[in-house]
Amino acid sequence: MKKPGFVFCLLCVSAGSLVAQVSTSAVPFLLIAPNSRASGMGEGGGGLADDVWAIHWNPAGYAYQKGTELAISHANWLPGFGLSDLWIAHTVFKHEVPEFDGMISAGLTYLNLGEFIRTASTGPEEIGRFKGYEFAVTGGYATRVLDELGLGVNARFIHSRLAPFGTEAEKGTGTASGISFDIGLLYRPQNVTIPFTETTLRDAVGIGVNLSNIGPSLTYIDEEQADPLPMNFRLGFSVDVIQSEFNNLTYILDFNKLLVRRNSKGKTDPFYRAVYYSWVDKSLREELRDITTSMGLEYWYGSPKLIAMRIGYFYEDPKYGNRKFMTFGAGLRYDIYGFDFSYIDAFERNHPLGETLRFTLMMTWEQSPF
Numbered sequence: 001m002k003k004p005g006f007v008f009c010l011l012c013v014s015a016g017s018l019v020a021q022v023s024t025s026a027v028p029f030l031l032i033a034p035n036s037r038a039s040g041m042g043e044g045g046g047g048l049a050d051d052v053w054a055i056h057w058n059p060a061g062y063a064y065q066k067g068t069e070l071a072i073s074h075a076n077w078l079p080g081f082g083l084s085d086l087w088i089a090h091t092v093f094k095h096e097v098p099e100f101d102g103m104i105s106a107g108l109t110y111l112n113l114g115e116f117i118r119t120a121s122t123g124p125e126e127i128g129r130f131k132g133y134e135f136a137v138t139g140g141y142a143t144r145v146l147d148e149l150g151l152g153v154n155a156r157f158i159h160s161r162l163a164p165f166g167t168e169a170e171k172g173t174g175t176a177s178g179i180s181f182d183i184g185l186l187y188r189p190q191n192v193t194i195p196f197t198e199t200t201l202r203d204a205v206g207i208g209v210n211l212s213n214i215g216p217s218l219t220y221i222d223e224e225q226a227d228p229l230p231m232n233f234r235l236g237f238s239v240d241v242i243q244s245e246f247n248n249l250t251y252i253l254d255f256n257k258l259l260v261r262r263n264s265k266g267k268t269d270p271f272y273r274a275v276y277y278s279w280v281d282k283s284l285r286e287e288l289r290d291i292t293t294s295m296g297l298e299y300w301y302g303s304p305k306l307i308a309m310r311i312g313y314f315y316e317d318p319k320y321g322n323r324k325f326m327t328f329g330a331g332l333r334y335d336i337y338g339f340d341f342s343y344i345d346a347f348e349r350n351h352p353l354g355e356t357l358r359f360t361l362m363m364t365w366e367q368s369p370f
Contacts, residue, residue: 025260026176026218026227027160029111029134034090035073036340036360040329041296042312044254046236047206049186052094052362055107055140055154058210058236060186062103062142063150068095071338071362077111078352085114102143105154110135116163132174134160140182148189154182158229160218173220180215180229184208204240209233211259214271228268231259231275245303254294257287289317296327305333310342325353338362 035053038045045053049061052069073090092107113132119125136159142152156179163174186208192201211233217226235255242249259278261269269277279287296312308331316323329342339361346354 024228024258025230026220027134027136027158028230029088029109030136030158030180030213031230031232031258032077032088032111033358034092034109035071036329036342036358037298037308037310037331039344039358040310040312040327040331040340040342041252041298042254042294042314042327044236044252044294044296044312045238046184046208046210046234046254047186047238048236048250048252049184049206049208052092052105054142054152055092055094055105055138056212058184058186058208058234059105059140059142059152059154059182060150060184060208060210062094062105062140062152063144063186064188065094065103066096068365069093069362071360073358073360075356075358077356079355079357083114085112087112100141100143102141105138105140105142107138107140108135109138113162130164132162134158134162148187150186150188152182152184152186154212156180156182156213156215158218160220162220176218176220178215178218178229180213182210182212182214184210184212201240201243204243206236206238208236208238210236211275214275216271217268226268228260228271228274231271233257233259246301248300248305250298250300252294252296252298256292256294257290290320292316292321292323302333307332308340323353325351336364338364 033039033043034056037051038053038057045057049058050065052071054061070093075088077086077088088109088111090107090109092105094103094105096103111134115129115131117126118128118130136156138154138156140152140154142150145151158180159177161175165173186206188203188206190203192205194201213229213231215229217228219226233256237253238250240248240250259274261274261278261281263269293315294312296310298308298310300308310329312327314323314325314327325344325346327342327344329340331338331340342358344353344356348354
């Protein structure tokens with residue numbers, strides 16, 4: 001048969017590095033950038049998080065938002081592999097609830113892995129077929145704990161079906177379910193004065209922290225072979241470089257670190273140990289090299305915002321995966337509707353992530369942010 005391990009390694013390539021994240025965590029699809037807008041800016045947004053997709057980048061961003069918004073996104077995943085039935089889709093929703101003094105949100109992520117052929121262990125003959133998929137359902141709440149500080153939390157149910165059976169003498173199957181949580185903070189000062197000048201930026205700076213996918217390991221076979229969730233720390237910054245009636249330019253910068261660690265016995269630490277020891281198990285230089293960097297620019301024209309152009313860059317150290325790619329994107333807003341798309345240029349032919357296209361459709365009601 002095509003074993004679940006093949007599917008798992010394929011997903012590690014899709015959501016993480018080509019080397020470092022293989023066999024590191026389960027369900028790495030939770031790390032895949034969901035929306036075209038952020039993807040077009042280098043796949044970052046922890047310090048921006050100003051639309052419905054804050055559920056992924058930093059749920060605390062909802063604390064500064066108003067109204068109701070719905071969005072859907074779709075991408076054929078890893079087009080470099082030429083697998084037409086490998087795709088990922090997202091749906092997210094937010095709604096302001098004044099009675100709760102905050103915002104509630106919900107999201108669904110679905111990764112279709114396609115159809116696989118099962119063969120007998122004694123030969124190549126086909127004995128059946130099965131489909132693989134993974135999905136996650138998320139609900140969240142955000143509010144302001146201070147005038148300039150927002151807090152957001154998410155709870156998530158995860159289901160992974162790599163295969164409906166085990167391999168050989170394994171007792172378990174390639175199916176597992178679990179839960180995870182996110183917690184985020186976003187600081188947005190109302191006024192920031194640029195040093196050595198008299199220039200003051202109003203509501204133009206964001207500093208965000210998001211710890212996502214916190215939870216117990218997923219068990220496919222048995223507890224001894226349980227796989228940790230891809231717990232991730234994100235530190236994000238954003239600044240509105242230009243603010244005017246018709247022209248607006250925003251710069252973002254994100255740093256990410258995967259908090260998954262194997263101890264001296266070769267076993268993966270539980271999340272409550274990994275959240276600390278993932279920072280101190282190597283030298284400071286190596287820990288810093290293990291951090292990925294995303295940066296991007298977004299330009300909007302129009303009053304209200306009408307047309308957007310985006311560009312970004314993603315960098316990962318060669319020792320820890322060597323993902324390096326440019327991203328490009330564009331957006332259009334009209335009335336309550338918004339449309340975005342993004343494109344990845346991986347700098348090399350036949351790269352799994354190369355030529356990835358994402359498409360996003362949004363609808364807003366009641367005090368649209370645009």
